[in-house]
Amino acid sequence: MKQARQPIDGVLLLNKPVGITSNAALQKAKWLLNARKAGHTGTLDPFADGLLPLCFGEATKFSAYLLDADKHYRAVLQLGTTTTTGDPEGEVLDTREAAVSRDDIAAVLPRFMGEIEQIPPMHSALKHQGRPLYEYARAGIEIERPPRKVTIRALELIECAPPRVVLDVQCSAGTYIRTLAQDIGAALGCGAHLTALTRTAAGGFSLNQAHTLAELETLDPARRAALLQPADCLVSHLPALHLDDASTTALCQGRSIAHPAPHAGLVRLYTAANRFFGLAQADAGQLAPHRLLATQQT
Incomplete structure (x- = not known):
């Protein structure tokens, strides 16, 4: 029986080589990681090289925050x-x-x-x-x-x-x-x-953190997956809130909750067990779900 493909979620910091398009680099990394969903955070021309952060799975929901970064x-x-x-x-x-x-x-x-x-x-x-x-x-x-x-x-x-x-x-x-x-x-x-x-x-990433496609090719699947940064690294510039199980469940069900958030605007959300589950909009003592992971991580 064919083994089910495990979901791949996270951010790969790739050192793109000269001579290939950003999309070709993305597709090669996607294949090496056996990922279902992938996207990049701003292209590099074929003649250019260097840092190309790639997002996989649930991390693609937050790629725009790095696309807009310096x-x-x-x-x-x-x-x-x-x-x-x-x-x-x-x-x-x-x-x-x-x-x-x-x-x-x-x-x-x-x-x-x-x-x-x-x-x-x-x-x-x-x-x-x-x-x-x-x-x-x-x-x-x-x-x-x-x-x-x-x-x-x-x-x-x-x-x-x-x-x-x-x-x-x-x-x-x-x-x-x-x-x-x-x-x-x-x-x-x-x-x-x-x-x-x-x-x-x-953004907050540098080229000395990046990995090459050649390096990925030498690793087994588990070690490749271990190179991925968690999805919340893309939004680490936003303030964080840790919520109890009831509040986490309400937001994941699409409901706003009363919460005296110390910051207005977007905030990172974490469960009581310190697991990231998305972003909310904080305003006037309310938290409204903004962009959440597909599965609740309580």
């Missing part, structure tokens, strides 16, 4: 060359001499600190009339894109040997590092594109 990148720029995509996968548009110094680069970086506006690249997954922009780009069609506000929280010059420049970038979700590289190149008057990009952190 990200941290190590970006390698090639000054003097622009491409159609802003990265090494595009065709070269223009080549100029990158006659700039470290002081020149350091002088323009402050322009890109704080809240800035970016025009999303045509080679992106943003939708226009139901189709991703990259489909229009491949067909040679240019779509007008309104600028979007993003926040660059830190921008540090790590290496400077023009035309090669390495930057450390901490930014809000939705920031296009390819566009940032192009805009910095334009400000320097020589143009630029990304040649390499590594995501080093996302």
